[in-house]
Amino acid sequence: MSCMNNPLSFQGFLRDDGRKGIRNVVLVVYTVECASHVALEIARGEPDAHVVGFSGCYDNAYAIRLMLALARHPNVGAVLAVGLGCEYTQPAKIAEVVRKSGRPAEWFYIQEHGGTLKSIELGKRIVRSLRDTMRESARLAPMSVNELVVGAECGGSDGTSGLAGNPVVGRFFDLLVGRGGTAVFEETVEMIGLGEVLRSRAATDEARAAVSRAYDKAVRYCRSVRQYSISPGNFAGGLTTIEEKSMGAFVKSGSSPIQGVIRVAEQPGGPGLWLLDSVPDEHFMQFGYTNPNDTEGIMDLISAGAHIVLFITGRGSVIGSPIAPLIKITGNRETFHRLQDDMDFDASRVLTGEVTMTGAAEELFSLITAVAAGKLTRPEILGHREQFITYKHQDPSRLRAC
Amino acid sequence: MKKCFQIHADDNAATLLEDCDGGGVEVIGGSPAGVTLVEPIRLGHKVALCDIKPGAAIIKFGIPIGVATQPIRAGEWIHLHNCRSRVDERSSTLDVETGAPTDVVYE
Secondary structure (H helix, E strand, C coil): CCEEECCCEEEEECCCCCCEEEECCEEECCCCCCHHHHHHHCCCCCCEEEEEECCCCCCCHHHHHHHHHHHHHEEEEEEEEEECCCCCCCHHHHHHHHCCCCCCCEEEEEEHCCCCHHHHHHHHHHHHHHHHHHHHEEEEEEHHHHEEECCCCCCHHCHHHHHHHHHHHHHHHHHHHHHEEEEECCCCCHCCHHHHHHHHHHHHHHHHHHHHHHHHHHHHHHHHHCCCCCCCHHCCCCCCCCHHHHHHHHHHEEECEEEEEEEEECCCCCCCEEEECCCCCCCCCCCCCCCCCCHHHHHHHCCCCCCCEEEEEECCCCCCCCCEEEEEEEECCCHHHCCCCCCCCCCCCHHHCCCCCHHHHHHHHHHHHCCCCCCCCCCHCCCCCCCCCCCCCCCCCHHCCC | EEEECCCCCCCCEEECCEEECCCEEEECCCCEEEEECCCCCCCCCCEECCCCCCCCEEEEEEEEEECCCCEECCCCEECCEEEEEECCCCCHHCCCCCCCCCCCCCC
């Protein structure tokens, strides 16, 4: 189906659970907002040290699942969990689960180690030691594109996103799936108006039922909170309705059949295209909020094991991500030039006829394999590692429903 | 000549590929092959390719993306002032230029 016939391979990091990563990161996890400054200072200036954390003092099953999925992501080689000492979320248990996955992991409470400066000093010592262990014990293994999981999400969309940025990613997803890889897309609240289109893309009856459930919940959610997933910047960029934004966003899924629906922190059940449902389930506190910002959605995709996340923007965005590199794509020529330091890929060239849609998708394929092999993305170079974990409810009994 | 893009043959709206002050614009992929803008329209925004009656669907990607709330002439800008969502009530209250909310009181 494409002119690229040889499987593209590169060096990966083999983990004890059999999965392979494309980066080797020491992850510092904080378990309450009160520990966030110390965690960020521990990682500051430490190569390959990234930070994620949960700000709430009261724990949340969803947030814990998400943190554990991130801490055992294939790109993570070691973990330090840092707590203040009062909060519900237990750093010791995080470290224990991570150790069971074969990764070195440590934890401590700031209150037990004499406050800010002593904790930062201790944390840095631990991170350096974890990094040494991780690097010494790293097992390099050849890895090929059929072992890659790539996520896609859009943000700051405008009228060009549905014309160029998202279609190029959709075409890339078709190429990746055609070569045995795994692709994950999300944002069911940005599929409002497309119920039938979505159902018609399901690979099996089981997948159709799961897709239908996820879509219907997204509709109920938006009606209930009276907020559709469209922002002032989208309108200013020429998008007039959620239906218009939905169709422009959905094209990033490409044309492959949808294998099933996964929920946050769940891994795809095999290769192919998967829909990630990150919308909260109805419960006693009603829904809560679905993706309150772009970073939350990126975290969801990384929790599904995405090695790399594609971020398609029209208006422009300057975010990055911890753990898995973010690749910034725009279909808006002016945005590409105005925010050149932040942008990785100019998809607007398909609109001027400089390159065909398939040509652009193949260029993107090359860029992604280069990033998988170690090339740094613009957000990585600029040091962007925005992260966000929120309170949410997703019923654990409905995990692996499909 | 400046350009706009018609995605699907059924579309009655095309997307501007650059800012345009008015006048003739080429419709890529389109029929008719050109449209005359009667007002300035910015990159990413939509132009009506034909006259559209109130209550009629605005078609883009081959699907209805909203409903005309007033008569729209060929060459006019289609946006919040003359098109509303069939599901999202709030978007009709936003500022037509910036998209900023007008329904929340700050003080």
